Amino acid sequence: MDGKWGTRASAVLLGAALLTAGCSSGDGAGGAPVTQRSSPYWVNPDGNAARQAAAYEKAGRKSEAARIRRIAEQPVGEWLGPENPEGEARGYTEAAARSGRTALLVLYNIPHRDCGQYSRGGATDGAAYRAWIDGVARGIGDRAATVVLEPDALLHLVDGCTPEEFHEERYDLLRGAVTRLATLKHTRVYLDAGNAGWGHPDQIFAPLKSAGVEDADGFAVNVSNFYSTTDSVTYGKRLSAKVGGKHFVIDTSRNGNGPYTKGAPEERWCNPPGRALGDAPTTKTADPLVDAYLWVKRPGESDGECRGGPKAGQWWPEYALKLAED
Numbered sequence: 047m048d049g050k051w052g053t054r055a056s057a058v059l060l061g062a063a064l065l066t067a068g069c070s071s072g073d074g075a076g077g078a079p080v081t082q083r084s085s086p087y088w089v090n091p092d093g094n095a096a097r098q099a100a101a102y103e104k105a106g107r108k109s110e111a112a113r114i115r116r117i118a119e120q121p122v123g124e125w126l127g128p129e130n131p132e133g134e135a136r137g138y139t140e141a142a143a144r145s146g147r148t149a150l151l152v153l154y155n156i157p158h159r160d161c162g163q164y165s166r167g168g169a170t171d172g173a174a175y176r177a178w179i180d181g182v183a184r185g186i187g188d189r190a191a192t193v194v195l196e197p198d199a200l201l202h203l204v205d206g207c208t209p210e211e212f213h214e215e216r217y218d219l220l221r222g223a224v225t226r227l228a229t230l231k232h233t234r235v236y237l238d239a240g241n242a243g244w245g246h247p248d249q250i251f252a253p254l255k256s257a258g259v260e261d262a263d264g265f266a267v268n269v270s271n272f273y274s275t276t277d278s279v280t281y282g283k284r285l286s287a288k289v290g291g292k293h294f295v296i297d298t299s300r301n302g303n304g305p306y307t308k309g310a311p312e313e314r315w316c317n318p319p320g321r322a323l324g325d326a327p328t329t330k331t332a333d334p335l336v337d338a339y340l341w342v343k344r345p346g347e348s349d350g351e352c353r354g355g356p357k358a359g360q361w362w363p364e365y366a367l368k369l370a371e372d
Contacts, residue, residue, distance in 0.1 A: 085327040087121035087150045087192070087340075088142035094361040095122075095346055113370040114346075114363070121327050122299070123152040123194065123342040125359070128169065131155075131178050135185025148190040150327075152342055153182060156199045156219060161207040164316070164350030164358040172215050179223045183230060190232040194295070194342050195223055195262070197238045197269045200253045204245070221258035228261050234337075236295050239265035242273040242281035243305060251288035263337070264293040270343040271297065271315060272305040275325055279333055286335055296331075298324035299341035300369060316352040317362075323369050345369050 090096070095118035102111035126134050135151065142149040155178055159168030169175035202208040203216060220237065227235045237259050240250050259265055265285065268278045275298055282294040302322030306314045325339045346366025348355035356362055 085121055086148050086329055087327055088138070088145055088147035089119065089121045090124065090138075090141075093118060093122065094344070095366065098346075098361070098363050098366065110367060113367055116323060116370045117345045117366060120341055121147075121150055122344045123150050123340065125152045125154055125344075126182060128155055128167075128178065131181035132185040135182045135191075136187070137185075139186050139189035139191050142191075143189045148192055149186075150192050150194075150340060150342075151182075151186075152194045152197070153179070153223070154197055156196045156216060158208055158212050158216075160198065161202055164352075172219055175219050176222060179226050183226050186227075186230055186233055188231045191230070192234045192295075192338070192340075193227055193236065194266045194269065194340070195227070195235055195237050196220060197266075197342075200238060200250060200257055201240050201244060204249050204253055217253075217256045221256075221261075224258035224262045234263040236264050236266040236337075237262050238269050239267055239282075239285060239294070241268045241271040242277040243271070247281065247285040247288055251285055254285070254289055259289050259292060262292075264295065265289070266295050266297065266340075266342065268297045268301065270299075270349070272301050272303075272318065272321055274301055274304045275339065277304075279336060283333070283335055291335075293335050293337045295338045295340050296336060297342040298327075298339040299343045299345050300324060313352060316349040317355040317365060319353070319368070321369060322371065 095114050099111045099114040099118045102108070102114060124134070124138050138149045138151065155169050155175060157168045157171055157175055160166050169178055199216060199220060203213050208216065224235055224237065227233055237254060237257055239254055254265060267282045267285075275296060278296045278301070282296065286292050286294060300321050301324035303320060306318030306321065308314075323345055327339055327341050329338045331337070331339055346361055346363065346369065348358055348360050348362045348365065350358040355365065
């Protein structure tokens with residue numbers, strides 16, 4: 047999985063700057079406008095795209111600023127870091143609450159994450175992960191949040207990437223995370239369940255059940271990937287039929303042109319050329335089983351050190367500009 051840590055705001059920044067600037071409409075960072083459109087989710091006025099748009103505007107690069115603003119004006123996932131989960135979750139959800147909006151949070155800290163690839167890392171062990179989840183839950187409290195839980199954590203059990211010795215613990219950790227977050231009054235939880243190009247729903251529905259999807263609000267598909275919304279709906283509906291009719295959300299952040307089909311298959315997901323922004327985040331979808339189109343992956347952040355990209359999760363303005371081309 048392409049990492050999304052990027053530059054993390056400090057607890058002080060989250061507690062002060064975000065809360066004072068946390069509007070969902072009006073001016074964003076550096077005067078970049080932030081609009082809400084048809085989404086209930088909070089737009090971070092101090093995100094990488096907003097800063098880049100302001101920098102381009104200041105430099106007189108108005109056409110580039112306008113393109114980057116197409117990203118800055120949309121709500122994107124906030125990927126919580128490992129050091130201060132309570133402070134970050136509180137900062138984002140309080141800023142969202144002040145705007146009458148819902149925070150979109152992504153939890154990506156499972157032990158043995160990403161099988162040592164671009165986004166390797168995660169909590170040191172099960173106890174550390176449980177403590178981290180508890181911190182996230184305390185930070186969210188009774189404020190509104192939508193949580194996408196652990197991209198690729200289940201897929202890497204199924205594809206053999208994660209050693210067998212860690213499987214039982216991972217299922218236990220995911221079930222525990224779902225249970226803990228489900229106790230929060232205004233939090234919706236979606237377990238990651240792969241994408242339309244990964245495999246057949248028969249390969250993932252049993253692991254999804256073992257991870258506690260019955261206690262979650264549903265599952266997420268196409269996280270950080272490029273499969274079309276139509277294909278993602280088809281995949282999600284087939285999977286939903288196998289897990290009790292659960293609803294799902296789709297990451298549409300970069301699927302405007304569908305998946306890249308050239309080059310080595312194992313690298314097609316990593317900073318592929320010629321991709322485009324997809325459907326804007328909204329809860330007004332074309333199917334009653336689809337709760338939302340979300341921008342889980344933050345457009346413009348690198349998938350990893352491939353095709354000239356910086357480290358996973360780092361802002362890459364040149365790639366962002368290409369995604370936002372007309």
